[in-house]
Amino acid sequence: MQKASSWLLAGVLGTSAATSQAATLEERMAAFEARASAAENRAALAEQQTRALARELQQIKLSTPALQPAASTAAVISAPALDTRLAKIEARQQSIEKQGSSGHLTDGFSFKGYARSGLLMNDELGGGRGGPYTTPAGSVGGAVGRLGNEDDTYMRIDLSKEILAQNGTRSKFTVSIADGVESSNDWTADESNLNVRQVFTELDHLAAFKGNSVFENSTLWAGKRFDRDNFDIHWLDSDVVFLAGTGGGIYDVQMNKNWRSNYSLVGRNYGDFSEGGINADVESYILTSNQFFDSGQWQWMFNGIGSKKNDIGTRTNEAGLTPADSGLHSMLANHQKDFFGREGFFKTALLYGQGLGAEVKNIGSDGELIDDARALRLALYGETPIAPGWRIGPSLLAEQSKDRYVKGDDYRWMTLNVRLANAINSNFEMAYEMSWQTMDLDPKGYMQRNAVDGNFWKFTIAPTFKPDVGDLLTRPELRVFASLMDWSSDLDRYSSTDNFGKSDFNAGGVWQYGIQMETWF
Incomplete structure (x- = not known):
């Protein structure tokens, strides 16, 4: 009965928009975790940062009511705050992946x-x-x-x-x-003006x-x-x-x-x-x-x-x-x-x-x-x-x-x-x-x-x-x-x-x- 009451309270406080957002957030988190794993495998340099990222993602899961049905109302995180937090994590993830890009033809x-x-x-x-x-x-x-x-x-x-x-x-x-x-011909080697217009390093x-x-x-x-x-x-x-x-x-x-x-x-x-x-x-x-x-x-x-x-x-x-x-x-x-x-x-x-x-x-x-x-x-x-x-x-x-x-x-x-x-x-x-x-x-x-x-x-x-x-x-x-x-x-x-x-x-x-x-x- 108590468990049912908790679910009912969560249903009253949560709106259908929040439910939809939670699903979206869970998909984004899953994508971030997959990318974190790939980055960890590619670069030993990024291992420590990747583990910290995984811990932070887990904390978000634990503190998000849509992902934890029995969570108390005190654990509710506003959508704007959660989006901001996720955006920061995504930026960090991109940085980690760049650090691990050396030696891969397509990276960078x-x-x-x-x-x-x-x-x-x-x-x-x-x-x-x-x-x-x-x-x-x-x-x-x-x-x-x-x-x-x-x-x-x-x-x-x-x-x-x-x-x-x-x-x-x-x-x-x-x-x-x-x-x-x-x-208009397909072979124009004799008329070509092929040229290297730029070659520089920044x-x-x-x-x-x-x-x-x-x-x-x-x-x-x-x-x-x-x-x-x-x-x-x-x-x-x-x-x-x-x-x-x-x-x-x-x-x-x-x-x-x-x-x-x-x-x-x-x-x-x-x-x-x-x-x-x-x-x-x-x-x-x-x-x-x-x-x-x-x-x-x-x-x-x-x-x-x-x-x-x-x-x-x-x-x-x-x-x-x-x-x-x-x-x-x-x-x-x-x-x-x-x-x-x-x-x-x-x-x-x-x-x-x-x-x-x-x-x-x-x-x-x-x-x-x-x-x-x-x-x-x-x-x-x-x-x-x-x-x-x-x-x-x-x-x-x-x-x-x-x-x-x-x-x-x-x-x-x-x-x-x-x-x-x-x-x-x-x-x-x-x-x-x-x-x-x-x-x-x-x-x-x-x-x-x-x-x-x-x-x-x-x-x-x-x-x-x-x-x-x-x-x-x-x-x-x-x-x-x-x-x-x-x-x-x-x-x-x-x-x-x-x-x-x-x-x-x-x-x-x-x-x-x-x-x-x-x-x-």
């Missing part, structure tokens, strides 16, 4: 990548032309919308291996391999920095890499800023609670030249300070660029002029975690450069710029839902640069782009993209290019399948598309070497069709 190994591949054709069943930089403004970074406008196969894979030392220091080695071709959680509030959470790195904090406008296939090269640096120096800093020195190469019996390996060096404030919402980046051999008579640019031997570059950016108070995100960046810094996107990559070169660029973009089942990704990219390669040259362009998606069901959406670009370019004869002034338009409709709708950046996507492009006839005479002006690709309206996959993970 990660595989990430990006790829796109598709077929692009015109309305006469000929090969399509295009690309995000297909317009005359593309020659100086003026990207346009990429949806239904890509005719290549490109892939990049990132392979990483992490190892945790006994003192808690973690090392990570990464190598990135990339390739890009425009052929060290973090350094035992030597433990207890130092400034460096405790810092990451040291050296090798060939992309800067960790580069960011891009995906709809345009254009980085807002792209710092890359070979060198080293330190991330996440915690200056105070609301201020962290990154510093690096990387090198780039402008090529090997021989003039007048002088052989020169022309190197460029970029010293970077990247400051983040208010939990990363504000970013100020400053770059000093030096290349002393770039103007000592070893080379000239394509205009026959002496290129710059130094430059400055700066960017002020704001990273909003919402879209003006709505769900989504929004980013703003203002970039300025002079000399070798006047290539404001790909920092230090252009050795043709002269000392007088100046450039100012504005980037705005974001994503948000606008109605049930509809999402929008607007972007604006604009730049004015002067005296880039020839004294008196002037390049002005602006791109407005809107990506829209309408979810039809859980795996299918209709995607749309509208782009408009205006440009006024006066290259002063640089590379036999002519001054032009005009506009470019593109509209794409793309029925799309994906694993889950509701986010413009969810991948993979499998899409078919149709694109209509047109532009001012004046743009056809910009250059004899670009797509515009060809007999089957000139102003008056061009339809292109295709099928494409795009993925990242």
Whole structure:
């Protein structure tokens, strides 16, 4: 009778939700115990911590009324408190498993990548032309919308291996391999651009920095890499800023609670030249300070660029002029975690450069710029839902640069782009993209290019399948598309070497069709 009363009391105090939660908790505990056992078998280093974890799990079982029917009401643990406790145990368990990962091929190994591949054709069943930089403004970074406008196969894979030392220091080695071709054939070895884009090593959680509030959470790195904090406008296939090269640096120096800093020195190469019996390996060096404030919402980046051999008579640019031997570059950016108070995100960046810094996107990559070169660029973009089942990704990219390669040259362009998606069901959406670009370019004869002034338009409709709708950046996507492009006839005479002006690709309206996959993970 007394036992029955205890059960009755427990039934009165417990709700059906608690019973359901208990079952869930028991499943989670069982999973934790299995993982603890596996970790113990893999690593003698983790034995003591695993035993402590098992004891704590047992204590939870004993103190949880749903698992012990006769428990008293004093032993009841609130669900939030229990969830918090379990979350802490799970974090400890993951740490234990990492400690025991040495010597196992899959432990600490990660595989990430990006790829796109598709077929692009015109309305006469000929090969399509295009690309995000297909317009005359593309020659100086003026990207346009990429949806239904890509005719290549490109892939990049990132392979990483992490190892945790006994003192808690973690090392990570990464190598990135990339390739890009425009052929539709299955065997493209003769056209391949296979390349190792990154190879570097990082060290973090350094035992030597433990207890130092400034460096405790810092990451040291050296090798060939992309800067960790580069960011891009995906709809345009254009980085807002792209710092890359070979060198080293330190991330996440915690200056105070609301201020962290990154510093690096990387090198780039402008090529090997021989003039007048002088052989020169022309190197460029970029010293970077990247400051983040208010939990990363504000970013100020400053770059000093030096290349002393770039103007000592070893080379000239394509205009026959002496290129710059130094430059400055700066960017002020704001990273909003919402879209003006709505769900989504929004980013703003203002970039300025002079000399070798006047290539404001790909920092230090252009050795043709002269000392007088100046450039100012504005980037705005974001994503948000606008109605049930509809999402929008607007972007604006604009730049004015002067005296880039020839004294008196002037390049002005602006791109407005809107990506829209309408979810039809859980795996299918209709995607749309509208782009408009205006440009006024006066290259002063640089590379036999002519001054032009005009506009470019593109509209794409793309029925799309994906694993889950509701986010413009969810991948993979499998899409078919149709694109209509047109532009001012004046743009056809910009250059004899670009797509515009060809007999089957000139102003008056061009339809292109295709099928494409795009993925990242």
